[in-house]
Amino acid sequence: MNNSAGIDKVITHKLQGYQNNSSNCLFRLYIKYQTMKTINLVMMSDLSKTFRHISILILLAALSFISCKKEDDQMEPLIGDAPDFSAVTLDGKQLMLSAYKNKVIVLFFFGNNCPSCKAAAPSVESMLIEPFTSRSDYQVLGLDQWDGNSASVQAFKDITGVSFPLLLNASGIAAKYQTTYDRLVIIDRDGSIVFSGTQGAANDIATVKEKVEIILGPQDEIKGDAPGFNLKSLNGIDTKLADFNNKVVVLFFFGYNCPSCKAASPGVQSNLVVPFESRTDYQVLGLDQWNGNQASVEAFKTVTGVTFPLLLNAAGVASDYKTTYDRLVVIDKKGNIAFSGKQSASSDIAAVKSKVELLLSGK
Incomplete structure (x- = not known):
């Protein structure tokens, strides 16, 4: 058996065992390996077989890092005590999570130029802001996980028409919360994370609204003297x-x-x-x-x-x-x-x- 055939046999034997699991990273690499090998044979046919397979192995290693990185690095959503944070708002004010003590808070992690975030934002406004505008014990905050400058976040605000505060440079905060852009998180009055979305915000808005309503409970009806204005x-x-x-x-x-x-x-x-x-x-x-x-x-x-x-x-x-x-x-x-x-x-x-x-x- 020559060297190239041996390499083929070892790699194929190791990877074919994963063919029945299409979501497995190694099976995806097996498919990529076979594809790259075919391309390599066509494009580099004047080179030795050993060199071709060395090239393929290098490409395979690179593909392994690229293809598996997102899957392997995906974090479980954080549940429990909400990490405190401090960030600058779009209008230049310093804002801390602790300023909203004893309030129910919804965090909308977005990307300043993320299409799905732009699509979800008006529904965040209509379903998670407007029904609760009379509540003084509730707040929605938007956090730019893409770390855009103030101009790009202002453009996001202008396009989407949202009214809630938008915080800049929030990728570090997203990392603390073990989440990413286009996600919703709920923090209860005790400062605990009670919901951390794992799908696009648009898909979670109805669930988040229902949970917020339950956590907030009925609002006391004002009686007696009418407040002046x-x-x-x-x-x-x-x-x-x-x-x-x-x-x-x-x-x-x-x-x-x-x-x-x-x-x-x-x-x-x-x-x-x-x-x-x-x-x-x-x-x-x-x-x-x-x-x-x-x-x-x-x-x-x-x-x-x-x-x-x-x-x-x-x-x-x-x-x-x-x-x-x-x-x-x-x-x-x-x-x-x-x-x-x-x-x-x-x-x-x-x-x-x-x-x-x-x-x-x-x-």
Whole structure:
């Protein structure tokens, strides 16, 4: 048996045993070896067989490193105490995980130019941010595992439209968490990792939302005195809750581009505004919980046709009222919260109308 035949026999014997396991790294190398050997024979036919096989062995060693590295280096997701970290946000602020003590935190590890991350980000916003905007015990953070500069992360923010903080140079943090980009991680109030995704973020969003809801639990309903506020209206007028003392007030918290809010608005107008137009002791106010600019709220007004005042930058007020967008709140003449909706505004319009009629009747 010559040297080249011996090399062939040894390599083939060692690798063919893995053919029945297509996911095994060595079987993949066997296929690559046979392919490279064939190519080598064609391209280097003027060289000796021994030299050809030495070349193949060198290529095989390189392929072994390349093909197996990702599989062998794949880490089990970290569960247990969440490692603390400090990173700089896109707006240049230093942020530490410990600043969110006693809060539920979702970490979205992304790559600044990762297509699947860009595709997942709007759903992270709509499913993991918007439903929880009234919660002061919850936070979502985005961490750039690709270590892009501020311009590339700003581009990611602009393209995806996300509102949560984005942290720069987070590859080291991802390593601590034994994860990678396009992944979601949940940290509970005790600082423990209770979920660490092993698939694309888009595939885990529904699961993460469900887990967050369970961990957060129901939010206490605010009762008693209605928190005061002072907001700019769409036409630039300072509008205070105190301006409506001794009146029944309905607050319609909306999002300027929220489809269900747009759908509910004509019902708010026809059921909660028009029937009470002659009353001087009654007022409906719309509050943009999405903090849109004047143009976006003007567009909402144009599309919905509402006539009641729309107030800007009301996310903080919604938090004070422990509510969110697409909700109705009723305040009585004494300044007490008489009703705070827990479902969509359209579902509560009839109940709110009955409550308003009762309060205006003086009963």
